[in-house]
Amino acid sequence: MTNTAIPAPASAVGALSRAGAASLTDQIVATVAGRVDDGMLRAGARMPSIRAFAASHGVSxxxxxxxxxxxxxxxxxESRRGAGFFVRARSAPPRAPSAAAEPVQQQLDVVWLVRNMFRQLPHQQMPGTGVLPSEWLDGAAIAQALRHVTRRREDILLNYGVPQGYLPLRQQLQHKLAALEIGAGPEQIVTTAGVTQALDMVAREFTRPGDTIFVDDPAWFLMFASFAALGARVIGIPRQADGPDLARLAELAALHKPKLYVINSVLHNPTSASLSAAKAFQVLRIAEQHGITVVEDDIYCDLHPGAAIQPVTRLAALDQLRNVIYLGGFSKTMAANLRVGFIATSPELARRLSDRKMLQTLTTSDIGERVVHQILVEGSYRKHAERMRHRLDGLRARTVRQMERVGLTIDTAPPAGLFVWADAGRDTNVLAERAMAAGLLLAPGSLFSPTQLPSNYMRLNIAAMQDPAVWRFLERELT
Structure with missing residues (x-):
């Protein structure tokens, strides 16, 4: 490549202000970029040398x-070695779609829902989302913990963590699990990038293409596609108000011999119901009889007020991690962006899963794990979780009454948790499409079943049901 080029104008940047809020560097960047975008600086133009630019504009x-x-x-x-800096040829900016263009039809499936959850709509316009509003979370505590962690060890930003996870965090998780009556030492805990990675790691460890995995029906939708991508057959067990349909569980277990059964014992997603003690014992009995490993997803653990206030039974507490793998995390109650989860299991399986994690991703984010550890040990997290529960409790009863007024049917109003599983009396796929056209995100019931069949039900997040536009839409469509 030759160095012959169109010279840039003598002054590629106008006068710079030292009194403005923007730095001199940012002023230069903004002005040059604007002139390139406007065509005033053409592709191939040679920029003034660094010394010439500095001298002509009075900057260093x-x-x-x-x-x-x-x-x-x-x-x-672009920088050309020995020649200087040149304006780079840029592709034309994408054109806005024509008003007459045909709308692209998207299949309403799990990918549709997840993609739209990441559209950055205001939370009050997403009653189908699965998280708390960001203003409910303690951003100040996270920022303070991050400052504390980075002040103590600047080099943690530069190195890998430990494959099994940050040891002080695993030691702290031992105390958390003990409070739930689950005995697990640090050597039995493996940290993950949220429960999503935890489920993927466990499924890869236990299943091969063609194997069967049981899930609740309805259940958290994302794992259906994840398990299917591994070649597993995903079969739903009907979920009732107090747990799975035991007769169907026993019947299907004998027929399909699944490797895993993934279940929410506490604050089931999407119904917010919890497993009764009687059914918990029977689930473990059936699993043992048919050689099924039970995976207990307890991601909403900290939104439950505790067994002293509301009866609750965890399978891992009954089984003590012999045939139950326990999953937890903090994305729902601390910050989704931290992506810190964990697996608690037997020491032998924890070693195997740690090796699997190492081969897949080397380690998880050490800095995120240190931040979570700092928040847990400083003691404010317990009060934060309590504030969130009280806030949800203050909304739940009146939100359910309002749902019923606009035409929704609630079979069983949950006493705790984030979600309500509501019957709209019509295909909620159609309702979700109309809501999206109105700028609202709903979560239709078809996506919460591995069969993906049309459903009259949908999951509603009571913390995202406070916008009058949501109620106007539901009233218009349902009454």
Whole structure:
């Protein structure tokens, strides 16, 4: 490549302000980028040398170097060794779709729901989402913990963590599990990037293509596609108000001999119901009889007020991790972006899963695990979780009454948790499509079943049901 090029205008940037809020570097970047976008600086134009630019604009060479580096990173300039900086040819910006263009029809499936959950709509416009509003979470505590962690060890940003997970966090999780009557030492705990990775790791460890995995029906939708992608056959066990349909569980277990049964014992997603003690014992009996490993997903653990207030039975507490693998995490109650979860199991399986995690991702985020540990040990998390539960309790009864007023039927109003499983009396796929056209995200019941068949039910998040636009839409469609 030759170095002959169109010279840039003598002054590629106008006067710079030292009194403005923007730094000199950012002013240079913004002005050069704007002139490239406007066509005033054409592709191939040679930028002034660093020294020439600095002299003509009264800034230091370091400022020019920083600005040019940012412009290279953003695709406006390119650096040619020994020749200088040149304006890079840029592709045409994407055109806005024509008003007359045909709308693209998207299949309403799990990918549709997850993709739309990440559209960054205001939380009050997403009654189908599965998380708490960000303003309910303690961002100040997370920021403080992050500052504390980075002040103590600056080098943690530069190195790997430990494959099994940050040891002080695993030691703290031992205390958390003990409070739930689950005995597990740090050597029995493996940290993960949320419960999603935990489920994937366990499924890969236990199943091969063609094997069967049982799930509740309804249940958390994302794992259906994840298990199917591994080649597993996913079969739903009908979920009732107090747990699975035991007759169907026993019948299907004898027929299909599944490797795993994934179940929410506490605050089941999407109904917020919890497993009764009687059914918990029977689930373990059937699993033992048919050689099924039970995977207990307890991601909503901290939204439950505790057994002293509401009776609750965890399978891992009954089984003590002999045939039950326990999963937990903090994405729902601390911050989704931390992505810190964990697996508690037998020491031998924990070692195997740690090796599997190491081969897949080396380690999880050490800094995220340190931040979670700091929040847990400083003692404020317990009160934070209590505030969230009280806030949900203050909304639940009146929100359920309002749901019934606009035409929804609630079979069993949950006493705790984030969700209500509501019957709309019509196909909620159609309702979800109409809601999306109105700028609202609903979660239709078909997505919560491995069969994906049409359903009159949908999952509603009571913390995201406070916008009058949601109620106006439901009233218009259902009454």
């Amino acid at each position: 060479p370091f400022t020019v170097v920083a600005a040019y580096d940012k412009l290279v990173a953003r695709g406006y300039l």
